Ligand code: TXA
């Protein structure tokens with residue numbers, strides 16, 4: 001299969017790209033689309049054959065469920081049953097954070113197939129704030145299943161070129177709208193009558209969520225993702241990666257080429273063959289949006305090791321650390 005790339009920068013380009021994407025989606029094809037978090041690999045969520053193509057292209061195990069993107073909040077109760085105990089909370093959260101990088105797990109309706117939820121009773125739902133994604137889904141007119149557009153276990157794509165690295169020849173169309181805003185995947189939450197449970201950290205921090213009730217962070221990563229779908233090893237570069245808070249005392253053995261993924265300006269870059277800085281002034285948002293891009297670049301340098309400097313474990317920093325820890329697990 002030949003992969004076509006359509007730019008969607010100018011309003012005119014967007015119209016062309018959105019109508020081509022919607023047309024392919026209606027035919028049951030998969031299409032890679034930008035979202036505000038990372039690029040997604042989209043398919044008609046209500047068409048099992050189309051959804052199956054996502055699993056095939058990504059080489060994703062079937063036990064790993066997909067996030068369903070809705071055209072707007074009005075679709076919520078068409079795909080999910082919201083019980084009275086969490087109704088108010090759902091209303092508040094979606095009002096505050098949708099469209100945007102928050103994914104909510106809710107009891108699915110029958111219209112959502114087992115394939116999408118991997119047999120789980122809850123479906124993961126969000127509304128993307130990306131103008132191009134919004135235009136495509138509006139034109140398509142229904143929910144789109146869309147995991148990150150990378151092969152299973154690999155680094156999420158934050159630019160169209162990354163999607164090609166991962167899926168060239170496996171997807172008919174990639175819509176290119178430039179680098180994504182947040183750079184890390186959406187925050188995933190499960191809602192309980194008395195608390196919000198964070199299953200995957202992301203751009204919406206626990207601090208932001210705590211305005212709406214007590215927040216607990218799900219910890220144990222399990223190999224078969226019952227709830228969070230969070231595998232311990234994920235976002236894996238091909239090069240081995242370690243995370244350290246002491247870059248200074250790290251010794252690079254003779255003849256070895258180490259790369260540094262730096263957080264602070266204080267890190268001593270001279271002993272490293274390649275250095276990528278997440279941010280120039282310890283800004284979490286900047287660091288998150290650069291993370292996967294920098295990792296991908298380091299991974300392409302044939303290094304013996306990637307050394308990632310620890311990021312402060314707070315707010316968005318926790319979401320970055322979460323990705324780094326998983327990238328270090330193999
Ligand atoms: O920002 C994002 O969320 C991006 C963009 C494209 O929207 N999507 C994304 O999808 O990150 P994916 O498939 O790469 O990650 C979704 C995670 C997986 O870990 C999956 O196991 C979990 O969400 N998940 C999806 N549906 C679930 C469900 N019904 N119950 C529990 N976990 C679920």
Ligand code: MG
Nearest residue numbers: 147148156185
């Ligand atoms: Mg993913």
